[in-house]
Amino acid sequence: MSESPAPSLTHVPPQGFWRKHVFSLDHKVIGKQYLVLALVAVVTGMVLSWLMRFHLAYPAASVPGLGAIAPNAAPGGRISPELYLSLMTMHGTIMVFFVLTTAPFAGFGNYVLPIQVGAEDMAFPRFNMMSFWVTFVAFLVLIAAFFVEGGAPLSGWTAYAPLSAVGKDAGPGQGAGQTLWALSIAIFCVGQLLGSLNFIATTLDMRTKGMTLMRMPFSTWAWFITSIIGLIAFSVLLPACILLILDRVAGTSFFIPAGLVISDRMQPHSGGSPLLWQHLFWFFGHPEVYIAILPGFGIVSHILPAFARKPLLGPKVVIGCMAAIGFLSYTVWGHHMFLSGMNPLSATLFSVPTLIITIPATIVTLLWIGTIYGARLRFTTSALFCLGFVSVFVSGGISGFFLAQPSIDTYLHGTYFVVGHFHFVMGVASMFGIFAGVYFWFPKMYGRMMNETLGKIHFTLTLIGVYCIFMPMHYLGLAGNVRRYSEFTDDYMKGALPLHRFITMAALFTGAVQLLFLVNLVWSRLRGAKAPDNPWEATSLEWSISSPPPFDNFGGPPPVVHHGPNEYGMAGPTGDYVMQVAPPSAAGGA
Amino acid sequence: MGKLFAVLVAVITVLSAGIFIARVWWLPPDISLLGVGIDHQLMETMVASGVLFVVSQLVLAAFAWRYGDRGDGRAIKTFPGGATPMVVFATVLVSVEILVLSFVGTKVWGGIFLSPPNPDALHIDVQAEQFAYYFRYPGPDGKLGTIHPELIDDGNSNFFGLDPANDSTARDDIVSASLVIPVNQPILLTMHSKDVGHAFYVPDLRIQQDFVPGLVIPLQFTATQVAKKEIVCTQLCGLGHYNMRGYLEVKTKDEYQQWMADQVAQQ
């Protein structure tokens, strides 16, 4: 558990295409594989959301070509109610699992963490390779749900029972599609558990000489805390999915009570509890959203000082707050269930920690803002995404404050206010953390700089776009506009249609803007300017090695660390900062 | 670029907050007895959060504007007091907010969901199914018939699975697709689901509650104005979820008696 030198792994550079690029044990390759998977997933998820938004804005319109691809689900090209809900379910599932858990945590964590602690690789390279391929298989199983009879499930990413548990009587999508969904998530859990074990073991046992826990970069702390959260959360989701599959195929009744009549048929189940599924799911589900955001906290805390040219304000406090958020995340799950039919007294019990978790989150946000006070900000694209992260996290966090109170949730639950809230914190803040990480670490990963002009345009248009998409959802929620509706035929919701059209336009616009990012990625990979070892003049270990790094990260003997990661704004051997591997006599220390 | 960011954030903040303040899209007028507590709680939270939102975004924008690197080699400045003011401010401010809002909020919440059943309440049985609500009144005998799920026959309008052939209390039950109630009358709904999870939401009443298969859940409210409002489902229940609605019709006491007499006559 102490700063033992990294054990010399018998790492021989692999030969051959398959060993080097496909079945690689190298954490850097695996990290990139996760990031590519997340990229494919995010494009898929975004296309699904375009179809959804298009249907909401123009329910009677036909999507050209869709009638030929899906004649049952979209007769005449017109998205049917069940197709809309399937798109919604798959959008949520793909985004939460295969983008927001995969990119910032498995993707960047795998690539960067071993280097940041001074190790040659993760503690268990084979587990690591397995964890990626297991995750990949989970993605394939999920996508397969679109192609089975009945199509993809329509019960939402939350898959509440008994709708998700009774089988195909419950309607289209609830046949094989739902079973494949549960199977995919169960497989995903296995991949994540393997990953979490690796992160924890690596962080605790593979730190190089001089890398005390308190000298670890903030991003490493975030990945470490996230992996502990993940270990517990995914350990609960995995059996929950298995129980769901058993209810669907083995005739058990964990989540299905007696006496249900669906499609004119008495369901042959009894004794189960739909609330049990909700408790199991949200016991995982709430920590899951912190798994989605904490790496972003770490990434922003890591990147912001580099571009502010001054240390992060209150480094120990930031670490403590991230740990507090991780701990408290297990005490709040019932705030998704205030109106679920559980004892109303429980609502008060869950509301209090939900509100308390605001405290560490507020502290960290204020510390970021305090960090840029008196700074000498370099407004690179990565820095802009960090600043944008702060702005959207404030927006999303504040709307959470409303929903944390049961009395207000009585009105806002199930409305677009909730949709706006979670998209701000997950769909935007977490994504901004990923973007900040990409623009920051791309030079290290590929040895080439990304195009800053394209990047700044990408940032500016995306910032405007996401506010245009998600801020109006709060207004819709206040007006009582219900979520998860494929159309708004209710008298009082019809008036909201113009605002929905505006949101759709903003969503399509913002989606199109992401093309700039994709173009930038490809162009920079092929023709970007060559990147120096340390283009950002940053302190942590990944910037002390070449871009891209050598196979074993440090090119031979492991590095020795004499400084923390936060030494900016002080005279050092290479400028106004002191790298972690600088000799002890350099300014700063400890 | 920092200045552009600052301007963008400031404009977005002012616009967003302005639309909230101007109530361009807002809650419908409250027609319930206890809704005023929820509205009050909402306004308190909105004011407190609104101030925090505007101040923090504008400070972020101001700092981004002011503290760009102008290449003049000026020294960096640490926030006065370091991290401590942030910690103290956040902890104290948020804790006070939490205490106040929790204290008041719990009373509001308890008033709606933790109150014992009102003995004067009009009891109406509610069944949610894919994709409609059906409301059952006890009829002249004052008793609700027993539900037999195996007898449910939607095509024959036996939505509740009543057995009028053998159950005399079921023969006079009045089943309606609309929730018709008298104004200023406490109502007690007993809610159950025929198939999957559903919910009962009337924004104008500021009330919402999930239906859970296997449970019978009580819900109390009093409507204070004559009105016709929609009841909508907020718990994803299948493909027809968007089309699952009913109408709440709050009538004067006389109109309600007349409606009830008409229903009984039609039996």
Add this chain to the structure above:
Amino acid sequence: MRTKVLSSLALGILVVAATGALVTPPAGSITGTVTYTGTPPKMKPIDMAKEPTCASQHATPVMTENVVTGPGNTLQYVVVYISAGDQPGPAPAAVVRYEQKGCEYVPHIAVMQAGQPLEIYNDDQTAHNIHPLSKLNPEWNKSQPPATPPIKATYDKPEFIPVKCNIHPWMHGYFVVLGSANYALTGNDGTFSLKGLPPGKYTVTAWQEKFGSQSQEVTVTGTGATKLDFVFKALPY
């Protein structure tokens, strides 16, 4: 001389055979009325409040249709068909039309021969999701948004298939898929007429969706109409 006789004989036989082939065999019919005894259940008004675009199409509420009676204790919507004794031919090509109109199924019961094409139309402004609850034939359900093409289906096995709409719980009807080409659906006067039946013994079955099936054997002779009535026992619940 012998050749002449033989060829005349052959010609004669040919003529008789040809004449025999051209002459149509005698065809009779079975006609009758379906009535009930006892008290039938009261039909109930359907409350379409949740679908205002349909509710506005009906000046007075539509009634449920599972026991529809006519003057003189007659029963409507009874399917009367030959269940034994006839040779069913190939399914006709005529399309059976089933409409969703005013949030009702029109006709309430669609009778067709196994293999006959069925087309389902949505004439309403709301989407419907038609769900025929078949057990012997493959079960399916499909959403049909307004102004989309008709759904085409065929059922290959004889079966009485209840049909419901997944979106509007009160909508209820039947697809009656028969092996026989000889069937009739009684109207409000309760009468039926099965025509074009060669002489022989037949089993005639009458099916009413609430009261079930009744069968009777009857012999058709010659070209006249054989009278056959059915009486169902009705109960109020």
